[in-house]
Amino acid sequence: MLSAKLVSKSHTEHQTAIRISDHATVGGHDLLIIGGPCAVESLEQMEQVASHLADAPVQVLRGGVYKPRTSPYAFQGMGDAGLNILSAVSQRYGVPVVTEVMSISQIEGIVEHADMLQIGSRNMQNFDLLKAVGSAGKPVILKRGLAATIEEFVMAAEYILSHGNPDVVLCERGIRSFDNYTRNVLDLGAVVALKQITHLPVIVDPSHAAGKRELVAALAKAAVAAGADGLMIECHPQPEESVSDARQALSLQDMVDLVHGLRPIAAAVGRRVPTSKSHRQLSVA
Numbered sequence: 001m002l003s004a005k006l007v008s009k010s011h012t013e014h015q016t017a018i019r020i021s022d023h024a025t026v027g028g029h030d031l032l033i034i035g036g037p038c039a040v041e042s043l044e045q046m047e048q049v050a051s052h053l054a055d056a057p058v059q060v061l062r063g064g065v066y067k068p069r070t071s072p073y074a075f076q077g078m079g080d081a082g083l084n085i086l087s088a089v090s091q092r093y094g095v096p097v098v099t100e101v102m103s104i105s106q107i108e109g110i111v112e113h114a115d116m117l118q119i120g121s122r123n124m125q126n127f128d129l130l131k132a133v134g135s136a137g138k139p140v141i142l143k144r145g146l147a148a149t150i151e152e153f154v155m156a157a158e159y160i161l162s163h164g165n166p167d168v169v170l171c172e173r174g175i176r177s178f179d180n181y182t183r184n185v186l187d188l189g190a191v192v193a194l195k196q197i198t199h200l201p202v203i204v205d206p207s208h209a210a211g212k213r214e215l216v217a218a219l220a221k222a223a224v225a226a227g228a229d230g231l232m233i234e235c236h237p238q239p240e241e242s243v244s245d246a247r248q249a250l251s252l253q254d255m256v257d258l259v260h261g262l263r264p265i266a267a268a269v270g271r272r273v274p275t276s277k278s279h280r281q282l283s284v285a
């Protein structure tokens with residue numbers, strides 16, 4: 001393994017907790033649950049998501065406004081209009097939001113409207129972008145590249161830390177393999193390894209790993225059992241109508257049920273899913 005001076009664990013108990021907002025932290029005792037659609041589609045859609053997920057509870061809302069699509073003819077995201085929707089919903093519901101940054105020029109606008117930046121799989125080794133988010137001043141979710149080794153993943157995080165931003169959350173989202181029954185192969189071995197090698201929080205995105213909604217809940221439970229610090233899951237008010245990644249989107253009710261179903265698993269591994277009561281009380285505090 002190349003020398004990852006800043007992200008490596010210095011001793012077994014070395015673990016970083018990252019604060020995303022007054023009421024959301026990742027890497028501590030409580031799991032962080034991030035939920036929302038693949039893409040922001042309208043204000044109404046995001047309000048439905050925010051109001052429904054408050055009870056889950058989901059601590060951070062997601063929604064892409066700059067979308068990395070395989071086809072240049074597919075919906076590319078709402079862009080700046082989507083950022084305004086994210087910040088409006090964030091303010092109204094008192095919930096932090098995360099959205100993907102695809103290029104250096106988007107950083108400034110995203111930092112103004114969102115609480116957290118996401119670097120997607122396709123940009124995990126976009127080194128200029130990694131350096132630039134080093135000075136963004138907001139936490140970053142770094143998703144594992146489509147076919148990145150654990151070493152490449154760790155070194156990509158090292159780029160961000162070495163350029164000044166210590167608040168990096170690693171996200172395992174599945175890697176390419178020969179079998180296309182699932183969209184990707186969820187590498188839970190990597191989650192265990194990353195927790196041993198680095199002090200950074202590690203979350204799992206079972207949605208992009210599975211590519212099929214019926215696999216998501218069980219993979220989410222497996223991720224928590226394996227020691228993940230949180231989950232990022234795609235859900236939508238009308239999953240079948242999602243403009244992107246419809247096949248993997250959960251309904252909002254299934255998302256709520258999934259979060260409740262995590263409680264016994266979390267307890268079995270000494271973690272906790274925050275209750276909607278504690279979340280709410282915190283929100284109005």
Ligand code: PEP
Nearest residue numbers: 038120121122143173208
């Ligand atoms: C996403 O989170 O919507 C996304 C595009 O994910 P990934 O970069 O993991 O493919």
Ligand code: MN
Nearest residue numbers: 038234244245
């Ligand atoms: Mn998606």
